[in-house]
Amino acid sequence: MTRPSLRTITASASLGLAALAGVAIVASGEPQAMRKPPTVAAERLIAEGRQIFRFDTFGDEQLWTSVLRMHEVIATVSPETALAKGLKVDVDALPADLVALLAAGRVDLSDPAVTVELIRLNAVVGVRGTVSSTAQLTSVGITCALCHSTVDNSFAPGIGKRLDGWANTDLDVGATVPLSRRRSTTRPRPSSAPGARASTILATMRSTAPASSR
Numbered sequence: 001m002t003r004p005s006l007r008t009i010t011a012s013a014s015l016g017l018a019a020l021a022g023v024a025i026v027a028s029g030e031p032q033a034m035r036k037p038p039t040v041a042a043e044r045l046i047a048e049g050r051q052i053f054r055f056d057t058f059g060d061e062q063l064w065t066s067v068l069r070m071h072e073v074i075a076t077v078s079p080e081t082a083l084a085k086g087l088k089v090d091v092d093a094l095p096a097d098l099v100a101l102l103a104a105g106r107v108d109l110s111d112p113a114v115t116v117e118l119i120r121l122n123a124v125v126g127v128r129g130t131v132s133s134t135a136q137l138t139s140v141g142i143t144c145a146l147c148h149s150t151v152d153n154s155f156a157p158g159i160g161k162r163l164d165g166w167a168n169t170d171l172d173v174g175a176t177v178p179l180s181r182r183r184s185t186t187r188p189r190p191s192s193a194p195g196a197r198a199s200t201i202l203a204t205m206r207s208t209a210p211a212s213s214r
C-alpha cells in the first residue's frame with residue numbers, strides 16, 4: 001500500500017471516528033506521523049528470519065554430534081572433497097587475508113584442517129560447528145541453509161556469495177551424511193566406505209518423509 005492511500009484511509013477514519021482515533025494516538029504515545037513505517041518492522045523480521053534460516057541448528061547437534069558423531073567424520077574430510085559433494089563456502093565469511101591466499105592458490109584444499117578452520121569461521125553454508133582452542137571440531141549441527149541455500153560461485157566453483165532459498169541441487173546428501181548407525185564408542189572412526197550406507201540412509205529418509213514429499 002502506498003503512503004498517500006494509507007493517509008487517505010487514516011484521514012477518513014479519523015473524520016468518521018474522531019473519538020476512536022484520539023484514543024489510538026493516546027495509546028500509542030505518539031502521533032501517527034511519528035510512528036515507524038510498517039516496513040521497518042517487516043525488515044527487522046526478515047533479518048531475524050534470515051539469521052535463523054542461515055545459522056540456527058535448533059539444537060540438532062544432539063543428532064549430528066551426540067548420536068551420529070559427524071564431527072569426527074568431518075574432521076577427516078578435505079575442503080576439496082566437501083566441495084565435490086556439493087557443500088558451499090560463503091566467501092563473505094572469510095577474512096581478507098584468507099581470500100587473498102585462496103586466490104593465490106596458497107591454501108591446501110586437500111587438508112582436512114582447512115575444513116575445520118572454514119567451519120570455525122562459519123563459512124560452510126548450513127554447517128555450524130564448535131572448534132576448541134586446539135583446533136578440534138567438538139560439535140556440529142546443520143541449518144536450513146545446508147539444503148535450501150547455495151552460492152553464486154563468484155569466487156570459484158562452490159565458493160561465493162550466499163543465495164538464500166535456492167535449493168542446493170549439487171548436494172550429495174547420501175555422501176554428506178555417511179553415518180547411519182549409533183556409535184557406542186567415542187573413538188574417532190574415519191568414514192570407511194560411506195557410500196555403501198548411503199542408499200540405506202536415503203531409503204530411511206524416504207520412508208520417514210510425509211507421503212506428499214516422496
Ligand code: HEC
Nearest residue numbers: 053056058126142143144145146147148173209212213214
Ligand atoms: C537435509 C536437507 C534439508 C534441510 C536441512 C532442510 N530442508 Fe527443507 N526441504 C528439503 C527438501 C529435499 C525439500 C523438498 C521436498 C520435496 O520436494 O518433496 C524441502 C522442502 C521444504 C519446504 C517446502 C518447499 C516447497 O516449495 O514446498 C519448506 C518450506 C522447507 N523445506 C523449509 C525448511 C526449513 C525452514 C528448514 C530449516 C529448519 C529446512 N527446510 C531444512 C531438504 C531440507
